Amino acid sequence: MLCENCGKNEAAIHLTQIQNNEMSTLHLCEACAESRGLSTGHPAGVAPLADFIAQMGKSIAAETVATAGTCPSCGLTLADFKRTGRLGCARCYTTFDASLRGLLRKLHGGTQHSGKVYLPPDPTETDRTARVVSLRRSLSRAVEAEDFERAAALRDQIRRLEAGQEG
Amino acid sequence: MVNGFLGAVPDAGLAWLRADGPHADIVLSTRIRLARNLRNFRFGTRAEGADRQEVLRLTLEAAGAAPVLTSGRQVVVSELEQSERQLLLERHLVSRELIGGNGHVAPTHTALLMMVNEEDHLRLQNILGGFRLRDAWRDVERLDDELGQRLPYAFHTEFGYLTSCPTNVGTGLRASVLMHLPGLVLTQEIGKVLQGISQVGLTFRGLYGEGSEVVGNFFQISNQTTLGKTEEDLIDHLQRIVHQVVQYETQARQVLLRDAPVVIEDKVWRAYGLLRHARSTTFEEVMNLLSGVRLGVGLKLIPDLSVYTLNRIMIFTQSAHLEQVAGAPLAEGDADTHRAAFVRQVLQAEAGAPPER
Numbered sequence: 001m002l003c004e005n006c007g008k009n010e011a012a013i014h015l016t017q018i019q020n021n022e023m024s025t026l027h028l029c030e031a032c033a034e035s036r037g038l039s040t041g042h043p044a045g046v047a048p049l050a051d052f053i054a055q056m057g058k059s060i061a062a063e064t065v066a067t068a069g070t071c072p073s074c075g076l077t078l079a080d081f082k083r084t085g086r087l088g089c090a091r092c093y094t095t096f097d098a099s100l101r102g103l104l105r106k107l108h109g110g111t112q113h114s115g116k117v118y119l120p121p122d123p124t125e126t127d128r129t130a131r132v133v134s135l136r137r138s139l140s141r142a143v144e145a146e147d148f149e150r151a152a153a154l155r156d157q158i159r160r161l162e163a164g165q166e167g
Numbered sequence: 168m169v170n171g172f173l174g175a176v177p178d179a180g181l182a183w184l185r186a187d188g189p190h191a192d193i194v195l196s197t198r199i200r201l202a203r204n205l206r207n208f209r210f211g212t213r214a215e216g217a218d219r220q221e222v223l224r225l226t227l228e229a230a231g232a233a234p235v236l237t238s239g240r241q242v243v244v245s246e247l248e249q250s251e252r253q254l255l256l257e258r259h260l261v262s263r264e265l266i267g268g269n270g271h272v273a274p275t276h277t278a279l280l281m282m283v284n285e286e287d288h289l290r291l292q293n294i295l296g297g298f299r300l301r302d303a304w305r306d307v308e309r310l311d312d313e314l315g316q317r318l319p320y321a322f323h324t325e326f327g328y329l330t331s332c333p334t335n336v337g338t339g340l341r342a343s344v345l346m347h348l349p350g351l352v353l354t355q356e357i358g359k360v361l362q363g364i365s366q367v368g369l370t371f372r373g374l375y376g377e378g379s380e381v382v383g384n385f386f387q388i389s390n391q392t393t394l395g396k397t398e399e400d401l402i403d404h405l406q407r408i409v410h411q412v413v414q415y416e417t418q419a420r421q422v423l424l425r426d427a428p429v430v431i432e433d434k435v436w437r438a439y440g441l442l443r444h445a446r447s448t449t450f451e452e453v454m455n456l457l458s459g460v461r462l463g464v465g466l467k468l469i470p471d472l473s474v475y476t477l478n479r480i481m482i483f484t485q486s487a488h489l490e491q492v493a494g495a496p497l498a499e500g501d502a503d504t505h506r507a508a509f510v511r512q513v514l515q516a517e518a519g520a521p522p523e524r
């Protein structure tokens with residue numbers, strides 16, 4: 001369908017209006033819609049990552065090239081990451097630590113995880129303690145929310161962990 | 168084979184179509200997805216064949232020992248016909264990435280599902296009908312705990328659960344709801360609402376995931392960030408905002424009925440009439456007409472038509488589903504006539520006599 005205003009471009013905005021109990025629809029191309037002051041309400045975050053990564057590349061170049069390099073575990077380079085937006089392995093997070101921090105801050109507003117703490121199949125004492133701390137946090141939330149079923153389950157989990165059993 | 172899998176899983180992963188959850192006239196479904204990776208293997212995009220096999224073996228072993236998953240069935244995507252892969256995709260059971268690659272999917276007797284060797288080694292997913300974020304989260308969390316006791320996840324003390332894409336790191340959690348918002352679209356309030364949503368750390372997209380267009384007034388709303396907040400905080404935040412959007416939508420519908428009753432009734436009944444009698448329809452047209460009819464059902468203008476029926480039409484009029492029923496590939500024009508016939512038949516069966524008022 002062509003734009004009803006200019007008749008040249010493909011109509012991308014379909015504006016439906018109701019006035020005095022009458023509905024009318026206007027089909028406009030993006031340029032004509034914009035000239036009429038209509039916001040297209042583009043989906044947020046279509047490609048925010050690409051922008052961020054492009055930005056990141058610039059700041060890296062300005063800093064030192066030595067921090068970039070290649071991941072010793074999977075062979076991913078910063079250039080690969082800039083191209084695909086995907087990291088290659090867990091080690092990449094250490095290899096590219098310096099450049100990732102800035103990106104994570106932009107994406108998420110911070111770098112510190114505060115959710116669930118993972119308890120590995122063969123946990124150390126530190127793992128257990130960290131897990132118990134996060135479970136306690138969930139427990140007080142569950143109590144606040146009066147979700148007593150969940151609270152009881154969490155309490156049992158904490159007890160098992162403190163008794164040295166897997167949670 | 169998908170047929171085997173369809174037989175093994177009640178509703179073949181489509182339990183949410185029943186629309187029995189809260190606010191099911193506005194919120195079609197709730198989805199929770201957790202991304203997890205194994206510590207000593209390359210992530211999906213860089214993993215080699217042997218690594219993938221080993222990830223799959225470890226995962227299936229862990230899943231076999233996990234009570235939640237013992238009734239699951241494994242589907243090897245690379246062994247499926249293209250049409251079967253398309254069926255899974257049309258049911259929103261797997262991602263486009265998994266369909267394109269050689270991953271695996273393990274649906275269970277519940278709505279829980281596990282994708283292996285996608286972009287991340289594991290994607291745990293749960294889809295429920297209606298607005299049920301907490302219920303959906305509870306089951307996924309239990310599965311995650313059970314698997315985590317047996318699998319060495321990649322976890323970083325500062326960054327949390329590590330993922331292939333930095334947009335998922337931390338909790339690895341994506342919670343989303345699929346909403347039908349014709350009231351806000353017709354009253355032109357939708358722009359404001361969507362803008363508000365993106366200002367509070369949420370994001371929206373069309374029905375078919377990232378970058379997809381908005382079709383049939385469907386919007387998927389989900390958390391934008393995954394790092395820095397607890398899983399419960401992310402879910403509660405989404406819960407609160409979606410609840411507000413439900414209220415806005417309800418108000419918008421009331422305003423429409425009050426200020427433009429003739430316009431709305433006409434729109435609803437025209438849509439219904441076309442669906443009842445059209446002989447050839449594209450999928451997009453069906454989606455847009457369904458939106459009008461769905462609004463009519465929500466406003467109780469059309470009696471004796473269930474949301475379940477509308478949901479079924481929405482899934483089963485997609486091309487791979489039509490081809491499955493036809494038993495053969497359909498050319499584009501043929502698909503349109505098959506689609507129209509399917510819709511007529513379903514509505515005829517439900518409504519009986521033609522609509523007259």
